[in-house]
Amino acid sequence: MSTAGATVGSRLADIVGPQHVITDPARLAAFAVDNEKPSAAVSPQSSAEIVEVVKFAAKDQLAIVATGARTKLGIGLPPRQYDIALDMTRLDRVVAYDPGDLTLSVEAGIPLRKLGGILAEHRQFLPLGVPYLSQTTIGGTIASGVDSPLRQMYGTARDYLLGMEFVTGEGVAAKSGGRVVKNVTGYDIHKLMIGALGTLGIITRINFKTFPTPSASRAFVATFQTVERACGMRNRVAQSPLAPMTMELFSPGVAGLFAGKAAAQIEPNSMPENVISGTRWTFTMGFSGNENTLKRYETDLHKMAEECGAVDLVVLSGSQIAAAFARKREFVPIALSSSPAATILKMSVLPMRMAEALATAARAAEANRLPWVAMARGVGVIYFAVLPTERNEEAKQQAAHASNQILAACAALGGQASIPWCPTEWKSALKVWGLERADFVQMQKLKNVFDPRGVLSPGRFAGGI
Amino acid sequence: MDPRVVSELKKLLGAEAVLHRPEELLLYEYDGSVEIARPNCVAFPRTTSDVVGIVQIANRYQVPVVGRGAGTGLSGGALARQGGILVPFSRMNRILEVDAENQRATVQPGVVNADVSVAVAHLGLHFAPDPSSQRASTIGGNVSENSGGPHTLAYGVTTNHVLSLEVVLPTGEVVRLGSPALDSPGYDLPGLFVGSEGTLALVTEVTVKLTRLPEAVKTLLAIFDTVDDATETVVDITARGITPAACEMLDGWTIRAVEAYVHAGFPVDCAAVLLLEVDGLRQAVEQHAEDVADVCRLHHAREVRVARDEHERALLWKGRKNAFGAVGRLSPTYYVQDGVIPRTKLPDTLRRINEIGTKYGFEIGNIFHAGDGNLHPIILFDAREEEQFRRAVVTADEIIGFCIEMGGSITGEHGVGMEKDRLMPLLFSEDELNLMRRVRDAFNPAGLLNPGKIFPTTKGCGEIHVRPLPVAGASRA
Numbered sequence: 040m041s042t043a044g045a046t047v048g049s050r051l052a053d054i055v056g057p058q059h060v061i062t063d064p065a066r067l068a069a070f071a072v073d074n075e076k077p078s079a080a081v082s083p084q085s086s087a088e089i090v091e092v093v094k095f096a097a098k099d100q101l102a103i104v105a106t107g108a109r110t111k112l113g114i115g116l117p118p119r120q121y122d123i124a125l126d127m128t129r130l131d132r133v134v135a136y137d138p139g140d141l142t143l144s145v146e147a148g149i150p151l152r153k154l155g156g157i158l159a160e161h162r163q164f165l166p167l168g169v170p171y172l173s174q175t176t177i178g179g180t181i182a183s184g185v186d187s188p189l190r191q192m193y194g195t196a197r198d199y200l201l202g203m204e205f206v207t208g209e210g211v212a213a214k215s216g217g218r219v220v221k222n223v224t225g226y227d228i229h230k231l232m233i234g235a236l237g238t239l240g241i242i243t244r245i246n247f248k249t250f251p252t253p254s255a256s257r258a259f260v261a262t263f264q265t266v267e268r269a270c271g272m273r274n275r276v277a278q279s280p281l282a283p284m285t286m287e288l289f290s291p292g293v294a295g296l297f298a299g300k301a302a303a304q305i306e307p308n309s310m311p312e313n314v315i316s317g318t319r320w321t322f323t324m325g326f327s328g329n330e331n332t333l334k335r336y337e338t339d340l341h342k343m344a345e346e347c348g349a350v351d352l353v354v355l356s357g358s359q360i361a362a363a364f365a366r367k368r369e370f371v372p373i374a375l376s377s378s379p380a381a382t383i384l385k386m387s388v389l390p391m392r393m394a395e396a397l398a399t400a401a402r403a404a405e406a407n408r409l410p411w412v413a414m415a416r417g418v419g420v421i422y423f424a425v426l427p428t429e430r431n432e433e434a435k436q437q438a439a440h441a442s443n444q445i446l447a448a449c450a451a452l453g454g455q456a457s458i459p460w461c462p463t464e465w466k467s468a469l470k471v472w473g474l475e476r477a478d479f480v481q482m483q484k485l486k487n488v489f490d491p492r493g494v495l496s497p498g499r500f501a502g503g504i
Numbered sequence: 505m506d507p508r509v510v511s512e513l514k515k516l517l518g519a520e521a522v523l524h525r526p527e528e529l530l531l532y533e534y535d536g537s538v539e540i541a542r543p544n545c546v547a548f549p550r551t552t553s554d555v556v557g558i559v560q561i562a563n564r565y566q567v568p569v570v571g572r573g574a575g576t577g578l579s580g581g582a583l584a585r586q587g588g589i590l591v592p593f594s595r596m597n598r599i600l601e602v603d604a605e606n607q608r609a610t611v612q613p614g615v616v617n618a619d620v621s622v623a624v625a626h627l628g629l630h631f632a633p634d635p636s637s638q639r640a641s642t643i644g645g646n647v648s649e650n651s652g653g654p655h656t657l658a659y660g661v662t663t664n665h666v667l668s669l670e671v672v673l674p675t676g677e678v679v680r681l682g683s684p685a686l687d688s689p690g691y692d693l694p695g696l697f698v699g700s701e702g703t704l705a706l707v708t709e710v711t712v713k714l715t716r717l718p719e720a721v722k723t724l725l726a727i728f729d730t731v732d733d734a735t736e737t738v739v740d741i742t743a744r745g746i747t748p749a750a751c752e753m754l755d756g757w758t759i760r761a762v763e764a765y766v767h768a769g770f771p772v773d774c775a776a777v778l779l780l781e782v783d784g785l786r787q788a789v790e791q792h793a794e795d796v797a798d799v800c801r802l803h804h805a806r807e808v809r810v811a812r813d814e815h816e817r818a819l820l821w822k823g824r825k826n827a828f829g830a831v832g833r834l835s836p837t838y839y840v841q842d843g844v845i846p847r848t849k850l851p852d853t854l855r856r857i858n859e860i861g862t863k864y865g866f867e868i869g870n871i872f873h874a875g876d877g878n879l880h881p882i883i884l885f886d887a888r889e890e891e892q893f894r895r896a897v898v899t900a901d902e903i904i905g906f907c908i909e910m911g912g913s914i915t916g917e918h919g920v921g922m923e924k925d926r927l928m929p930l931l932f933s934e935d936e937l938n939l940m941r942r943v944r945d946a947f948n949p950a951g952l953l954n955p956g957k958i959f960p961t962t963k964g965c966g967e968i969h970v971r972p973l974p975v976a977g978a979s980r981a
């Protein structure tokens with residue numbers, strides 16, 4: 040153990056008790072962020088303890104990265120400094136759940152899976168069908184800003200998060216919002232914390248609106264010869280009265296990805312055979328409602344699919360839907376584990392420009408001889424994964440070229456892109472946070488308010504915030 | 505104020521775009537609230553660069569600037585509390601772009617809310633946030649207050665429908681926040697600026713989402729003989745996870761006021777009605793309406809009427825949306841409160857409001873977004889009697905105190921403004937208020953933009969300050 044680790048460790052032990060501090064380098068490896076190991080990991084059990092840890096760190100000019108299940112620490116730039124891993128998993132209580140009001144307040148370290156079970160007892164749920172579902176904590180999910188196929192109907196966390204408690208980089212415990220479903224008291228600071236990678240505050244508690252679980256649901260799958268036709272189907276549905284729960288497009292390569300070993304390891308629910316075509320673009324859509332509604336969807340979708348030139352179509356029900364949903368939910372982890380140097384871009388464009396965006400991205404990848412797969416959400420968000428077969432300098436250069444072209448293309452299509460996942464040693468060569476943004480200065484102003492000394496995840500965020 | 509401010513503004517905007525004579529300013533000392541404050545002058549920009557020019561003048565002379573939409577706000581947000589330049593956006597009222605395919609529109613802030621929906625109706629689209637003031641209130645005002653409306657229950661509030669903003673910071677910089685595409689990498693700046701009550705920036709352009717109009721709509725009027733039955737119905741509808749598109753409640757007192765004015769067809773002899781709406785696919789709406797009606801009957805609804813056609817439906821909504829106007833005919837001044845409670849607490853809370861009214865000698869009307877637990881008790885008082893006004897404020901404070909006790913909030917949609925700044929310490933610690941102050945100061949460093957709002961100016965929890973006596977007609981809503 041290093042001496043620095045020893046002193047930091049003993050100071051932290053004073054706050055939380057020695058049994059909740061790790062300084063053994065071997066065990067600290069589990070807390071590495073972009074290969075950087077902290078000198079200690081601390082597991083507090085309350086906001087008050089977190090305040091103490093942050094104050095200590097601020098005073099001694101140490102840097103903290105808050106961690107949950109540690110499934111998404113690779114997102115963002117490498118931390119400029121990293122001394123303490125603040126493990127949130129002991130803050131794992133449900134603080135309040137009022138099923139009658141459909142509101143919920145939980146501590147940030149609670150595993151999402153556990154929470155799902157509690158809500159299911161009341162036939163309710165949170166529309167967070169996010170990657171790493173079986174491990175992830177709610178805090179990590181919110182702080183990393185990952186999304187869910189269910190956003191098609193329910194929006195993203197910003198739409199159903201009611202309030203939050205957090206600890207700032209100066210060790211101030213604060214809250215914003217509240218627990219009621221409508222509230223305009225004070226600034227919506229909690230919205231800033233979503234996807235901020237803990238750079239503005241350590242999220243300790245989150246209040247949500249919950250939703251009734253839909254009664255019956257089905258999934259519709261159709262395949263198309265070209266990306267334009269598949270997007271045409273998306274556009275056709277978007278311009279109809281149908282209100283899908285989920286809507287995704289998959290590139291031909293996804294079939295192989297989902298049938299592979301990596302997929303089976305990450306999500307054992309196996310996908311029904313031939314649902315996703317290995318040669319064509321696949322359109323999937325989930326919907327729910329009473330019998331008559333389901334029938335209406337099926338009739339309309341069949342008709343639309345034919346008009347849009349679908350090659351074939353199937354309707355899934357029951358466990359098939361769950362399996363198909365699980366695969367698309369876990370698209371990112373599956374893609375990451377299928378290549379030694381998987382690099383995943385998140386592209387956002389106007390929904391009607393998706394075909395162009397996908398075609399451009401595909402050309403960029405192919406021009407650089409990079410294998411790729413893509414999953415595009417109906418709302419205009421695309422996960423474009425390039426999957427080099429080697430993790431070497433040449434692949435890095437190719438990925439850099441391709442991704443630069445894609446970033447520029449997205450800007451031209453009224454949107455933007457970033458690269459949430461790529462090999463650590465490539466981060467200096469890739470524009471991880473995308474092109475520089477006009478409102479970057481405004482973001483920096485906020486960082487200066489919440490964490491003026493740079494204690495919280497320094498350097499990991501956009502523009503090195 | 506330095507007289508050069510007016511001459512510089514005239515030079516910038518033209519003489520006809522600047523008001524400064526006392527009689528011209530009179531109209532601008534009010535908004536929809538019971539507060540008053542007079543600006544030193546009023547300047548009407550036509551372009552973003554006009555706004556930049558105004559802000560620069562304000563900086564040069566260190567005078568406050570306050571944005572204003574239609575002035576329908578109910579918390580004094582658009583009043584120049586510390587004087588200075590009031591900036592109404594009524595001349596920046598163009599819809600700049602409608603992108604029907606992508607379901608987006610870009611508008612200037614002075615566009616009236618309902619005009620957006622009217623402009624895109626032929627495309628089968630609308631702008632979902634529908635404050636009851638939607639025929640007057642502006643998108644800029646909606647954005648600043650994060651306004652809701654009856655259909656918020658299913659569709660969400662303004663912030664759920666705003667993608668991107670162009671703003672002029674109080675320092676004069678023009679900044680674009682967010683993007684017409686979703687998930688801009690970086691902090692959610694539109695999320696912070698929407699609902700910031702005009703204290704962080706002047707909004708000069710807004711890109712909103714447009715929502716597809718539902719294929720089918722059914723509007724139901726459930727009539728109850730007791731308030732308890734009506735509130736229990738709301739509790740039950742919520743708990744069963746039936747989410748109507750709207751669930752509004754009007755109590756008997758309000759119904760009688762509305763009927764005398766609008767003739768919407770509400771029965772004047774009942775204790776309460778629920779105005780419920782379900783929408784979506786034809787196949788779903790039939791059953792959804794049946795489910796809602798069943799719950800109403802289970803809780804002893806005397807009758808559940810379904811609007812037979814668009815005319816009946818429009819009439820019911822006219823009754824709801826003109827209710828404040830109807831109340832205004834009964835009393836020149838009234839005080840609309842805005843509190844939120846968990847929906848499970850509705851029955852207790854309405855009983856408590858009634859008791860509080862009795863205690864202070866007021867009859868309190870209730871017309872509100874029941875499905876969201878967002879209360880709007882209305883207290884009528886005679887503005888000529890200072891004692892009555894003071895008593896109305898004490899009454900309102902006690903109601904708000906009860907909302908907080910129930911785990912609720914002090915404002916669901918009208919904003920803190922200059923009405924509830926003194927109540928903020930009931931919900932937020934000094935640390936929390938300071939953090940929010942620092943957020944404000946980060947963008948509004950000299951405090952020139954809309955000063956004296958949101959944050960309590962004096963310390964001390966919830967103590968009542970006597971405000972200047974409002975003149976009759978203060979609430980011309």
Ligand SMILES: Cc1cc2nc3c(=O)[nH]c(=O)nc-3n(C[C@H](O)[C@H](O)[C@H](O)COP(=O)(O)OP(=O)(O)OC[C@H]3O[C@@H](n4cnc5c(N)ncnc54)[C@H](O)[C@@H]3O)c2cc1C
Nearest residue numbers: 571573574575576577581636642644645648652702707917
């Ligand atoms: C009869 C009636 C019914 C109402 N019903 C509802 C309802 O159902 N739901 C609801 O939420 N509210 C309701 N309100 C309140 C009010 O209408 C809303 O708050 C509305 O959004 C205010 O819009 P406005 O254009 O009148 O803004 P104003 O009152 O003029 O201004 C409101 C705030 O916005 C700021 N502002 C305005 N424009 C800009 C800009 N361009 N840049 C920066 N700041 C700006 C002002 O400084 C002020 O702080 C109602 C009011 C009335 C009178």
